[in-house]
Amino acid sequence: MRNPLVATGLGVGRVLSASAKATARPRRSALRVGGLFGPGVLALALALSVSPVAAQLSPRPTRPNVVPPQGAVRQVIFKYCTSCHGIDDYAYNALDRTGWDAHITAKHQQVNVPLPATDRALLLDWLAMRFGPTTKPFPRTYVAREVTTFFSDAEGDALLKRACTSCHAIDRVNSARFTADRWRVVTVDMRERGAKLEDEELERLVEWLGRTRGTNDSDRQ
Secondary structure, eight states: OOOGGGSSHHHHHHHHHHHHHHHHHHHHHHHHHHHHHHHHHHHHHHHHHHHHHHHHHSOOBOOOOOOOOOSHHHHHHHHHTTTTOOSGGGGGOOOOHHHHHHHHHHHTTTSOOOOOHHHHHHHHHHHHHHSOTTSOOOOSOOBOOOOSSOOOHHHHHHHHHHHTTTTSOTHHHHTOOOOHHHHHHHHHHHHHTTOOOOHHHHHHHHHHHHHHSOOOOOTTO
């Protein structure tokens, strides 16, 4: 039986013509869209499509990581503080109890925080103990630099012994398991306390620690 679509050359021509028109329509539509909006809008759309990636690559200052305390003061912090802000910013300060009292008052001038006197006393006692005047504030401006050369195990161990064991035993590092980001916070903090590390050494050490002593982080560590 003959196919009615190919019974004549005319039938074939009509089928091919209809197919070509259907294929051509999206191209004309796309051209019209490009002509209507112009290259500027298309360039903006492209920029917006890649901006999240650019944002991820932008270096940002390293932030401290404050582990919440245990006991009654923990309940005070979670009841009155963390509903509005985190507690990592505490580490940027090193104040005595009077200084912390004035700091909290100044920070909450425009906010009504119904913090009872007994709970405020618990919080001030902990802040003065944990971030007192004898501690080192965490730096606000340290930005991680990309490294392109990496430590071997022998090089990493040698730097640990040189930079860290003047303050504590090497077992304190060897027994810890943190993510690379947490190792950076710890290492930057240790440098503020006296560890002799250049920026390049610090970042290479952080990469090596994350690779050899890394794990999922937790408040228990």
